[in-house]
Amino acid sequence: MNPKWWKESIVYQIYPISFMDSNGDGKGDLRGIISKLDYLQELGVDVIWVCPIYKSPNHDNGYDISDYCDIMKEFGTMDDFDRLLQNMHARGMKLMMDLVLNHTSHEHxxxxxxxxxxxxxxxxxxxxxxxxxxxxxxxxxxxxxxxxxxxxxxxxxxxxHLYSKYQPDLNWDNPAVIDKLHEMVHWWLKKGVDGFRFDAIAHIVKKEGYPDAHNPSGATTVRAYDMFSNLENVHTLLQNLYDKVLFHYDIMTVGETSGLGPEQALDYVGDGRRELNMTFQFEHMNLDAASPGSGRWDVVPWKLTDLKQIISNWQTVLHGRGWNANYLCNHDQPRSVSRFGNDLYYRIPSAKMLATFIHMLEGTPYIYQGEEIGMTNIALESIDDYRDVETLNYYEEKRQQGVPEEEIMSAIHRKSRDNARTPMQWEDAHEGGFTTGTPWLRVNSNYAEINAANAVKDPDSIYHYYKKLIELRKKHKVIVYGEYGLLLPDHPEIYAYIRTLEDQRLLVILNFFDKEPVFELPADMKQGGMQLLLSNYQAPKNDDLTQLKLRPYEARIYLQQLEGK
Missing domain, CATH: 3.90.400.10 (Oligo-1,6-glucosidase; Domain 2)
Structure with a gap:
């Protein structure tokens, strides 16, 4: 089982510019985060992952760092940071920094x-x-x-520059660069931070000689991710970082490592590898991609059977050998309830169902700010209202290709990163209670209905459902460490799985759509009583698991005591 505190933790991700503004300048800041720590503590989260807050000209919302050891002036000062860290530790919460080691700002x-x-x-x-x-x-x-x-x-x-021209890549072949970065990581750890999310860490090594990529189409540029993703020497460099710096601290580390499967992930997170605790995988984020390598914009309907196959593979391969990081949304992805649920007629039950899915899997669950109140995508009318550099570049590229405006904006409404970056909706007040001024990015107009104040007051809200999931995970070790087993692999609407640890078995039943399919309990599970731990509907109509008609987006969690164990 190999217990670790970071395996038993729940992580809450903050995108600071959009979280809470304390001074009315329209941008979130560190003092704003401090003012909401009681809210996060009440929710039950253990670790707060804060996206980059370092000094930056902000061409890519802080992921272009001009000084690793200073704070962006819009966010506050180093004194504000020290106060944030102190306040979090006083509440028993930990802070995970977001650190970019692949590139810096052009102003560094x-x-x-x-x-x-x-x-x-x-x-x-x-x-x-x-x-x-x-x-x-x-x-x-x-x-x-x-x-x-x-x-x-x-x-x-x-x-x-693998990203924007304002983000030049560092040369990890230079020992002087490595020494400087190690020194900087050690500096933050001595300050007392509790871990790092390593941004774009899979790209720090490039193909030797920088050869052209295979180009059958004759295009000017080619998506050549195999030339700078997950190359072998990345592991040597990470092991070096671990041995010289990370090993000396009891911290949480997670790497952003796109383009790999679970067996490759074990090279990063396998027990004894001396690299990372866990990685973010992206296979399920590509479910709606029209074709491999087609990018975020060209989308097709996704299939539940594909999601099952991907998640089950990660759950099975990493069990007992490594550790998963489980998420459906972050600052780079659309809102989960808009993408995988139903943000119109079934927003509340589908948001609860998706939360059940993530929190009952083996691995550390990640909550993205606003996910706990069911925040949705936004459809801004004009490209002038968008701020994301990737979105703006896509718009210009497609306009030059002659793609109709309506078609471009439709893709942006579905997949722009700004969907997740709209300001946090705190209350039914001016700009959702996020700022007293003009927000850097428009607040979603549904803030009167969807906001944290309403959610906290309503005992049947998505927020309180998250609290119950977190409480269950802290109470039952089978939810943290139990072995995963998939049921009904070919069912197009129901995702059901079990988790087994010693003499306990957890059964999770999820209806991913708005139809009413029937769940049938497998014959070998009918012995022994099933205790209903949680459901996203009030008072289940029928607890006969041999023929259970599920309601739209219904989720149920059962605990079974196994006989003879």
Whole structure:
């Protein structure tokens, strides 16, 4: 079982610019977070993951860091940070920082020096190459579209950026870079932070020689993720970071590692690997992609059987060998109730059902801010109302290709990262209670109905349902450590699974759609009573599990004591 505190924790993710504004400038800040710690403590969360708060020009909402050891002025000061950490620890909660080690801001002093001249001592802190045939060094495509290479006129060479041109990639082949980053990580740990979410960590190593990617289409740039994702030397570098820095602290670490399956994930999180506690996997986030590598914008309807296959594979492969990080939404993904549930007629039951799904799996559950009150996607009318750099780049690219405006905006309404970044809806008041000023991004107009104040007052709300799930997880070890088993793998509407630990078995029944399918308990599970722990509907009409007609988006959790064990 190998118990660990981070396995038994519930994590709440805060996107600080959108969480709570304390000074009326329209942007969330550290003092705003402090003011809501009682709310989070009451919810029952153990760890708060805060997205980047470092000094930054904010071209990618803080993921472009210009000083790793200072705080972005919009968020406050280092004194505010120290107060936040102290207040969290006083409440028994832990703080996980979001740390970007793949790249910095173009305004970071290292890069300012690096681009100053070809013989500058910091030149090799970044990846510089001469052009080829009058163009970039190779044909790799950025995550934010266009080439990964940007020509710098000052030295007539290109620098590499896997994300925006304002986020130059660090050169992890340079030992001096590694030493500086280790020193910085150690600095934060000495301050008392309790862990790190390592952003884009799978990309710190690039293919040796920077060769062109295979390009059957003849396009100018190619999605060449295999050239800079999960390459073997990433593990050597992470083990080095662990041995020299992380090993000395009892912390929580999670890596953002797209493009891998569970067997590959074990290279990062397998017991004894000396790398990370867990990784975020993205297979289920690609369920609605039209084709592999097609990106977030080209979507098709997703299938429950595909979700079952993906999740079951991760649950089975990692059991007893590594650890899962379970989520349906974050700052880079649409709202979970709008994507996997029904945000119109069945918003409340479907949000509760999705929460049941995530919190009853083996692995650490992650709650994204607003998920606990069922916040939804937003459909802004004009591209001028959007702030996400990826969304704006997509819009310009499609306009240049002649794609109709209506078609572009439809894709943006479904998948823009700004769906999850709208300000937190605290109450039915000016701008949802988020700010007394003008918010940096529009507040969803449904804040009068969907807000935390209403949710806290209503004992049948999504918020209180989350509290019950968290309480169950803290009470029953089978929910944390039990072995997963899938039932009804081919059923198109019901996702049912069991968790087994010693003499206890948990049964989770989930109806993922608005029809009323019938669940039939497998014959080998009919011996022994079933105790209903929680349901997202009041007073179940029928507890005969041999023929159980489920209501739209119904969720049920049962506990069974196994005989003879």
């Amino acid at each position: 002093p290292w890069f300012v020096e690096s681009r100053a001249s070809k013989d500058n001592p910091k030149r090799d802190f970044y990846i510089w190459r001469k052009g080829k045939n009058g163009g970039p060094p190779n044909n790799w495509e950025s995550y934010f579209s266009g080439s990964v290479w940007e020509l710098d006129p000052q030295t007539d060479e290109y620098y590499l």
